[in-house]
Amino acid sequence: MKGTHLEALLYGRVFNFSAGPGTLPVEVLEEAREDLLNYKGCGMSVMEMSHRGKDYEAIHYETINSLRQILSVPEDWGVLFLQGGASLQNAMVPMNLGIEGKTPNYIDTGTWGHKSIGDAKKLGPLHIAWTSEPTNFDRAPADDEPSFTDDASYIYFTSNETIQGVDYLRDPDWGCDVPVVCDMSSNILSRPMALNRYDVIFAGAQKNQGPAGVATVLLSPRAIEIAKTKDLPLMLSWAEALKADSIHNTPPCWAIYICGLYYKWVMKEGGLTEMASRAEKRSSLIYDVIDGSEGFYVGHAQKGSRSQMNISFRAKDEELDKKFIQEAEANGMTTLAGHRSVGGMRASMYNAFPISGAQALADFMKDFMQRNG
Amino acid sequence: MKGTHLEALLYGRVFNFSAGPGTLPVEVLEEAREDLLNYKGCGMSVMEMSHRGKDYEAIHYETINSLRQILSVPEDWGVLFLQGGASLQNAMVPMNLGIEGKTPNYIDTGTWGHKSIGDAKKLGPLHIAWTSEPTNFDRAPADDEPSFTDDASYIYFTSNETIQGVDYLRDPDWGCDVPVVCDMSSNILSRPMALNRYDVIFAGAQKNQGPAGVATVLLSPRAIEIAKTKDLPLMLSWAEALKADSIHNTPPCWAIYICGLYYKWVMKEGGLTEMASRAEKRSSLIYDVIDGSEGFYVGHAQKGSRSQMNISFRAKDEELDKKFIQEAEANGMTTLAGHRSVGGMRASMYNAFPISGAQALADFMKDFMQRNG
Numbered sequence: 001m002k003g004t005h006l007e008a009l010l011y012g013r014v015f016n017f018s019a020g021p022g023t024l025p026v027e028v029l030e031e032a033r034e035d036l037l038n039y040k041g042c043g044m045s046v047m048e049m050s051h052r053g054k055d056y057e058a059i060h061y062e063t064i065n066s067l068r069q070i071l072s073v074p075e076d077w078g079v080l081f082l083q084g085g086a087s088l089q090n091a092m093v094p095m096n097l098g099i100e101g102k103t104p105n106y107i108d109t110g111t112w113g114h115k116s117i118g119d120a121k122k123l124g125p126l127h128i129a130w131t132s133e134p135t136n137f138d139r140a141p142a143d144d145e146p147s148f149t150d151d152a153s154y155i156y157f158t159s160n161e162t163i164q165g166v167d168y169l170r171d172p173d174w175g176c177d178v179p180v181v182c183d184m185s186s187n188i189l190s191r192p193m194a195l196n197r198y199d200v201i202f203a204g205a206q207k208n209q210g211p212a213g214v215a216t217v218l219l220s221p222r223a224i225e226i227a228k229t230k231d232l233p234l235m236l237s238w239a240e241a242l243k244a245d246s247i248h249n250t251p252p253c254w255a256i257y258i259c260g261l262y263y264k265w266v267m268k269e270g271g272l273t274e275m276a277s278r279a280e281k282r283s284s285l286i287y288d289v290i291d292g293s294e295g296f297y298v299g300h301a302q303k304g305s306r307s308q309m310n311i312s313f314r315a316k317d318e319e320l321d322k323k324f325i326q327e328a329e330a331n332g333m334t335t336l337a338g339h340r341s342v343g344g345m346r347a348s349m350y351n352a353f354p355i356s357g358a359q360a361l362a363d364f365m366k367d368f369m370q371r372n373g
Numbered sequence: 374m375k376g377t378h379l380e381a382l383l384y385g386r387v388f389n390f391s392a393g394p395g396t397l398p399v400e401v402l403e404e405a406r407e408d409l410l411n412y413k414g415c416g417m418s419v420m421e422m423s424h425r426g427k428d429y430e431a432i433h434y435e436t437i438n439s440l441r442q443i444l445s446v447p448e449d450w451g452v453l454f455l456q457g458g459a460s461l462q463n464a465m466v467p468m469n470l471g472i473e474g475k476t477p478n479y480i481d482t483g484t485w486g487h488k489s490i491g492d493a494k495k496l497g498p499l500h501i502a503w504t505s506e507p508t509n510f511d512r513a514p515a516d517d518e519p520s521f522t523d524d525a526s527y528i529y530f531t532s533n534e535t536i537q538g539v540d541y542l543r544d545p546d547w548g549c550d551v552p553v554v555c556d557m558s559s560n561i562l563s564r565p566m567a568l569n570r571y572d573v574i575f576a577g578a579q580k581n582q583g584p585a586g587v588a589t590v591l592l593s594p595r596a597i598e599i600a601k602t603k604d605l606p607l608m609l610s611w612a613e614a615l616k617a618d619s620i621h622n623t624p625p626c627w628a629i630y631i632c633g634l635y636y637k638w639v640m641k642e643g644g645l646t647e648m649a650s651r652a653e654k655r656s657s658l659i660y661d662v663i664d665g666s667e668g669f670y671v672g673h674a675q676k677g678s679r680s681q682m683n684i685s686f687r688a689k690d691e692e693l694d695k696k697f698i699q700e701a702e703a704n705g706m707t708t709l710a711g712h713r714s715v716g717g718m719r720a721s722m723y724n725a726f727p728i729s730g731a732q733a734l735a736d737f738m739k740d741f742m743q744r745n746g
Contacts, residue, residue, distance in 0.1 A: 019423070021423065043707065047402075213628055233463065235457045252628065
């Protein structure tokens with residue numbers, strides 16, 4: 001049934017192009033439903049379990065270990081599941097990794113990098129090492145483009161900008177011996193990666209790994225060392241979370257449980273290599289239509305920075321954009337409106353988004369062009 | 374079927390005495406299960422919806438309005454749904470309500486008040502206006518017992534200490550014209566209350582109102598005024614959350630949705646008056662056994678401070694405690710072990726905990742006493 005429209009028709013589900021929260025695997029939802037009132041015979045829902053009991057602890061540690069396995073996270077790295085989304089990490093990064101007298105260096109490729117800079121500025125001075133703001137955030141820099149300061153405390157970048165659809169499509173090598181921090185919310189688990197290029201990776205779960213309400217944070221030994229020197233309130237401290245394996249307060253148990261099911265699905269389907277192959281297939285279907293449209297459709301990102309997760313594009317004029325979104329919606333393809341800062345359309349297709357949905361959108365784009373070209 | 378063991382036997386569910394996350398209403402779980410793969414025909418799960426789309430927004434605002442309705446929250450008060458649990462509020466209270474040159478005043482009645490003091494101390498000096506630490510947190514103070522400073526920025530207290538089972542059983546009137554902050558995590562919505570005695574009420578949802586992963590925060594106009602003067606990172610700012618009705622980042626949509634179902638259940642069952650009546654019935658069943666046991670069972674809290682939510686008690690000796698917990702577990706009554714700081718047993722019975730479960734525990738306690746007395 002995979003790769004056909006039947007997959008979406010099952011349960012009357014639509015193709016959901018939301019930029020996040022995004023589509024979850026149907027099998028994950030089915031399993032969650034099955035166990036909703038009584039998890040594996042333990043007599044209660046995962047939502048009702050003591051977070052200090054053996055049933056929840058088993059779920060919790062299995063989820064951590066699955067993420068470790070998928071990303072081949074070394075033993076001496078930390079893996080956290082925290083609340084507050086990637087947005088809280090925008091504040092926690094400077095709090096936990098900042099060094100008195102040194103300067104955080106930020107690379108600004110879109111809305112999320114920009115927001116993170118805004119939050120970090122409230123906590124101290126920083127340096128913007130590179131920005132694509134003058135061209136409305138249409139590309140990521142090459143490794144040698146940013147100008148870092150000699151006193152950098154850390155380098156910060158956003159691997160995929162959800163709103164602009166701009167992706168590095170690689171693990172950058174910034175060539176500096178300072179901790180590298182990456183907001184990977186919208187492309188984590190979408191391709192194999194070189195973990196040794198990073199010190200802190202954080203990601204809201206609601207795009208590529210689960211529902212909203214939890215963020216994953218990976219910490220290198222070097223990042224852990226710095227974090228341990230800080231004396232922060234409990235919920236703002238990576239070190240406190242590490243000590244308690246993220247059970248330093250009541251964790252968002254349900255969200256972590258769903259992430260655990262999602263991770264098992266990723267592994268069963270073939271891991272990051274398979275996720276990358278699907279991302280390539282899905283996004284190529286759409287970019288091919290854009291490139292073959294002789295200007296009827298225009299993509300936002302420059303070709304070397306085209307996201308495989310979020311495709312921001314426009315039709316010839318705004319009236320057509322509106323018509324496109326309305327007609328797509330009527331055809332079971334929802335949440336295709338672009339963010340107001342970019343306009344037009346945005347097709348977000350994360351790990352669990354079926355290839356059949358990308359095919360349906362590509363077919364619709366061609367048909368729409370023929371009728372309105 | 375209500376009030377009988379059948380309620381618990383349905384779906385093979387146990388009586389779950391967890392201190393939190395705690396029991397949810399079966400009807401809430403049933404409805405969540407029904408809509409899990411396709412919410413009301415919109416073609417996706419609540420976990421997959423864009424938080425900016427009309428389906429989620431309807432859930433979000435209905436949930437806020439339900440809480441406003443249950444607690445009769447005035448129009449000019451703020452109602453927030455935030456991540457990070459009550460624990461993050463331990464840091465956000467001093468950040469958002471502290472005033473340069475003034476001193477926060479804390480009342481210390483147990484583990485949670487104590488933790489909050491620990492966090493607040495990291496952010497500035499404070500005054501402990503009263504503590505029951507010398508008697509291992511066995512009671513709440515009378516209104517005139519604490520000694521507040523003349524320069525108090527705010528007064529902070531914990532209405533019900535989950536671990537010690539200590540409750541004020543009233544809305545204290547501290548007689549000072551400064552903002553009053555209350556951590557109400559473990560007894561919110563369990564009885565009608567005088568909202569005008571408070572300026573900030575916060576509560577993790579996972580005890581009396583929903584699953585883990587979201588905390589409710591109520592703010593008086595006076596608290597809002599102070600919070601608006603602060604320039605804080607996005608996720609640490611009450612003012613930013615207020616401006617966006619808690620959609621300042623991706624909210625924990627699923628947890629908020631379950632809270633919304635829970636609130637509707639509270640209203641349908643008869644609101645706070647009915648919740649209070651049930652709490653009185655459940656807790657009396659247990660306290661009556663303790664008081665009639667001629668010292669076989671000993672309660673932790675003094676009589677005027679006995680929580681109706683969390684009953685901390687011990688049997689004659691530690692061996693009996695262990696045996697009690699094991700046998701109760703074998704009889705479908707789980708998570709009765711007390712916290713290590715208090716020992717013995719703890720029976721937590723929140724809003725959704727059935728009276729039949731309290732009756733079952735009371736019966737078991739009597740039987741256990743007869744067999745071991």
